[in-house]
Amino acid sequence: MSIPVKICGLSTPESVIAARDGGASHLGFIFFVKSPRHVSPEQARDLVALSGDCQTVAVSVDADDAYLDAIVGTMEPDLLQLHGSESLERVAEVKSRYGLPVMKALAVRGIDDLARAQIYEGHVDLLLLDAKPPKGAELPGGNGVSFDWSLVENLQSQTPILLSGGIDQSNVKEAIALVRDAANGLVGLDLSSGVESAPGVKDMAKIAALLEASKTGA
Ligand SMILES: O=C(O)c1ccccc1NCC(=O)[C@H](O)[C@H](O)COP(=O)(O)O
Secondary structure (H helix, E strand, C coil), rough: CCCCCEEECCHHHHHHHHHHHHHCCCEEECCCCCCEECCCCCCCCCCHHCCCEEEEEEECCCCCCCHHHHHHHHCCCEEEECCCCCCCCHHHHHHHHHHCEEEEEEEECCCHHHHHHHHCCCCEEEEEEEECCCCCCCCCCCCCCCCCHHHHHCCCCCEEEEEEECCCCCHHHHHHHHHCCCCCCEEEECCCHHHEEEEHHHHHHHHHHHHHHHHHHC
């Protein structure tokens, strides 16, 4: 049985097509200028035109209304991923302003970070558990590092969760097994660097291989 997989940081038609045809459930587009994966709302709109049946996700970091207005109005995403330190109040504002489902990303290093995830329960449509960025990192996500996945055993969430951070060919089998065995809310995976040949450069063969693994678990 295949599990939902979001491929994030797509910025070219080739990579969108590879993710779409490989069976990705969600396609993520990054709106964060410091990221090598950053796209403009207009670029995202053109890429979304190739997205087929995939859910399209606009990833922003503590964005203000003006920027979100431009993103939503131009690209028309299916889902908003908030990858900064957005409060519950800000999440509620965003949900009501755009009428779109919201996925809140949370940075995890230790057990206390998972406790914070519970705060968003019932207020967001999806949660994404990502690794805390390494010291000095410029990006809040897309760093290719994992957190200790054994921590998710402590989780009990009614809100569906995507597992993220440093998933690649070397550990995807373990990640899939975690999702398949989970009775705690984990429903799928999210990844970016693990299907790249260099930061921001997606590798079509890696995308195809990872998505194939998500179907077979092998
Ligand atoms: O990927 C980025 O460059 C990025 C920049 C700013 C905010 C979020 C970002 N990525 C969000 C994602 O959903 C990534 O897929 C997630 O962090 C996992 O990335 P990776 O560890 O590289 O698989």
